[in-house]
Amino acid sequence: MANLKTTDKKTKxxxxxxHTETLTGKTQQKFFNPDEAENFFYWGTYDVxxxxxxxxxxxxxDCKQANKKIDELMSEGYGTIVIKNPQGKHSLGVGILxxxxxxxxxxxxxxxxxxxxxxxxxxxxxxxxxxxENMMAGKVVIEKNAGSCFGAAIRGGDLICKGSVGARTxxxxxxxxxxxxxxxxAFTGFMMQRGxxxxxxxxxxxxxxxxxxxxxxxxxxxxxxxxxxxxxxxxKNDIDWLNRKLKVGEIGDNFDVSKMTKVVAGKKLWNYDAxxxxxxxxxx
Amino acid sequence: xxxxxxxxxxxxSSNVGEELQSMLQALKHRGPDSTGYAxxxxxxxxxxxxxxxxxxxxxxxxxxxxxxxSVYNERKKIVDKKLSELGAPIVKEEKLTPYSxxxxxxxxxxxxxxxxxxESIENVEILSIGKSLELIKDLGDANxxxxxxxxxxxxxxxxxxxxxxxxxxxxxxxxxxxxxxYPFADVSVVHNGQLTNYxxxxxxxxxxxxxFMSECDSELIAVFLAEKMRNGATLExxxxxxxxxxxxxxxxxxxxxxxxGMAKDTMAAKPLVLYxxxxxxxxGSEEIAIRSILxxxxxxxxxxxxxxxxxxx
Numbered sequence: 001m002a003n004l005k006t007t008d009k010k011t012k013x014x015x016x017x018x019h020t021e022t023l024t025g026k027t028q029q030k031f032f033n034p035d036e037a038e039n040f041f042y043w044g045t046y047d048v049x050x051x052x053x054x055x056x057x058x059x060x061x062d063c064k065q066a067n068k069k070i071d072e073l074m075s076e077g078y079g080t081i082v083i084k085n086p087q088g089k090h091s092l093g094v095g096i097l098x099x100x101x102x103x104x105x106x107x108x109x110x111x112x113x114x115x116x117x118x119x120x121x122x123x124x125x126x127x128x129x130x131x132x133e134n135m136m137a138g139k140v141v142i143e144k145n146a147g148s149c150f151g152a153a154i155r156g157g158d159l160i161c162k163g164s165v166g167a168r169t170x171x172x173x174x175x176x177x178x179x180x181x182x183x184x185x186a187f188t189g190f191m192m193q194r195g196x197x198x199x200x201x202x203x204x205x206x207x208x209x210x211x212x213x214x215x216x217x218x219x220x221x222x223x224x225x226x227x228x229x230x231x232x233x234x235x236k237n238d239i240d241w242l243n244r245k246l247k248v249g250e251i252g253d254n255f256d257v258s259k260m261t262k263v264v265a266g267k268k269l270w271n272y273d274a275x276x277x278x279x280x281x282x283x284x
Numbered sequence: 285x286x287x288x289x290x291x292x293x294x295x296x297s298s299n300v301g302e303e304l305q306s307m308l309q310a311l312k313h314r315g316p317d318s319t320g321y322a323x324x325x326x327x328x329x330x331x332x333x334x335x336x337x338x339x340x341x342x343x344x345x346x347x348x349x350x351x352x353x354s355v356y357n358e359r360k361k362i363v364d365k366k367l368s369e370l371g372a373p374i375v376k377e378e379k380l381t382p383y384s385x386x387x388x389x390x391x392x393x394x395x396x397x398x399x400x401x402x403e404s405i406e407n408v409e410i411l412s413i414g415k416s417l418e419l420i421k422d423l424g425d426a427n428x429x430x431x432x433x434x435x436x437x438x439x440x441x442x443x444x445x446x447x448x449x450x451x452x453x454x455x456x457x458x459x460x461x462x463x464x465x466y467p468f469a470d471v472s473v474v475h476n477g478q479l480t481n482y483x484x485x486x487x488x489x490x491x492x493x494x495x496f497m498s499e500c501d502s503e504l505i506a507v508f509l510a511e512k513m514r515n516g517a518t519l520e521x522x523x524x525x526x527x528x529x530x531x532x533x534x535x536x537x538x539x540x541x542x543x544x545g546m547a548k549d550t551m552a553a554k555p556l557v558l559y560x561x562x563x564x565x566x567x568g569s570e571e572i573a574i575r576s577i578l579x580x581x582x583x584x585x586x587x588x589x590x591x592x593x594x595x596x597x
Binding site: 087088089090106107109110125126128129144145146147148163164165166167168183185186187204205 | 550551552553555557570571572574575579581583584585586588589590
């Protein structure tokens, strides 16, 4: 494992003069070394069985108690957990780092299923602000509407809302796919860096404002383009990908994706393509 | 961060005091400093309800001071004398706390002149005037304020409320929401957000004769709308003008004797969740406020940026 504190070799960023200090503490980047694999412990992960199913009523639990209970059930091997009576509580189902079928029979409040890495989540209701923020992998399907900042800073996985979503959907998105069956509010794709956003309905003002990279597809009307967001021609690859992804997302049956508007970064505001790949990766 | 909540029953009355208390208590984490209610009660409509304070309940950062109850009592006598001079006989009076009162009065002249006269008395502020509006605000959470003023039995058609986290001004009643839409009877406003052109607008509005009682930016919304309505605009027209006239981030509710409205800034920077059915509209900063009165599964949504909606009773 590289130890930046003790290494004599300058990092590429240092050699470029971007910084001179020695990185220490929590900001220190560590690299995986297969020889030391036994020293790595992926905290909070469990082997679960999808066929082992249970229900959890969270009506009288606060979010911390409910999340702890979900963790306990996973540790007992339950692979399918149905949450009853979430009743708009905040921060339910966050930080799940393994495979799991998680089904919410009702609506979530803010920060639902944030920072997840792997589970398949279905919410038979609505979600509040910042649903699935920082999601790494997995699939989340929302059957009704979602609030603002839907999929903020997600890095991977599929995030699907069958209803409409609020403002700043996919803000700071770094990967993965967000699909919205209805309309989306202002600043959709604000400062997005990678990944794809698909809106089958209309979008509000300032679409893709200050986006670095990534792609946004819109099926309906666009309120206005944001700074440095530009239209790009649809290709066969786009159409094929959209058709496949909508099928995976269980959404938009028979939707004519060829008529969608494709929006990308003009790269006049930010252009990380000009950087070498390593620095680009680091910057993003 | 503050929490706002509102509800309106269409075609019927309900225990709006208790319902709004539940909604605001669910939002306590968004604003623990003070809580305010604007309840539109089933009063007989014969007399004006005058709610006013003769002193402050002072919390952290307030520029006001707590005074002896004897000072409050003396001010109250001056208010009574002023009402007599204005030709506004008191039909009924209730002392709610050492510093606040609820009067029923008869009055049929200009409310702006009336308000100016009453508020010319040092440290006296009219919290509200109306035939159905009961505006109550004080320090503490929703349960504390409701219990102190006996609000959980108030029957009415609609109401708006606010759980305040003091950021722009100190913790006291004068900076708490809701704000009365001076000088209009039965108009009240609650706000979540920050207004950045407060002083510019305030100077313009004060030059037009409008009054500000606090240094809380949210009061600007009530005064802004009142000035528009004074010049003949409807409530909804005034609200639409506020989207460009007010700068900053905001979601606000405004209520009149028979309507409830919401407006959201063009950045959609402040949250709002809305439930709408044929006989009830309920909305709040977070879904848990609505769930506190409607625990069953319901369809809710976030209004979009720049949206204005008004509902009638």
